[in-house]
Amino acid sequence: MPSKLPGKEQKTKNPQTKTGGAILKKQIELKINGVKREILVAANELLLNVLRERLGLTGAKYGCGIGECGSCTVLVDGEPVLACLTLAIGVSGSDIVTIEGISQSDGSLHPVQESFLKHGAVQCGFCTPGMVLMGKALLDENPRPTEDEIREYIRGNICRCTGYTQIVKAVQACSKKEG
Numbered sequence: 001m002p003s004k005l006p007g008k009e010q011k012t013k014n015p016q017t018k019t020g021g022a023i024l025k026k027q028i029e030l031k032i033n034g035v036k037r038e039i040l041v042a043a044n045e046l047l048l049n050v051l052r053e054r055l056g057l058t059g060a061k062y063g064c065g066i067g068e069c070g071s072c073t074v075l076v077d078g079e080p081v082l083a084c085l086t087l088a089i090g091v092s093g094s095d096i097v098t099i100e101g102i103s104q105s106d107g108s109l110h111p112v113q114e115s116f117l118k119h120g121a122v123q124c125g126f127c128t129p130g131m132v133l134m135g136k137a138l139l140d141e142n143p144r145p146t147e148d149e150i151r152e153y154i155r156g157n158i159c160r161c162t163g164y165t166q167i168v169k170a171v172q173a174c175s176k177k178e179g
Contacts, residue, residue, distance in 0.1 A: 028041055028089055032096045033057075033097060034101060047083040048086075051098060059100050060083050066084070066085075067084060068156075070134070070156045070158060071130045072130065077094050078140065079137065080137045097133070099132060102136060112136045116167070118170070118173070120166045121162055121167040134153060139171065139175060144175050145171070154171075
């Protein structure tokens, strides 16, 4: 039975190796969308896999796997992070927000999500969670970004459907609503 103590390590058999060699696992604590979780993770386990496969939070997408598309974007301690390149063990103790966690307390959509819908910035939806989180992070950092600042901030997120114009307009509309 795995230990519940943070930092406690445990060795388990690896069914993927012919030798059945041991893999070192460690208990980590994460605050995900406001809920504290203790999770036993392998040293090489990606945050994206923990979120999607272990916790059922499928908003962050597996796109390229090499940090080029931004579809796996989540917020770690308020900063956008590519979950496909981030080891879960490396964010132990962090506050992680996924697209599933940005809705309002009454269950309504976050203003950035509302603006994406209003401005047609959602098409196939594959890039949408990462784009919305990038828009939220930018507005948290800079409530009144210029069009150029918005384009620069989202440049690491690929959208093959919208051409970015609607996405930029959606973020701009949110910045105009502020203060």
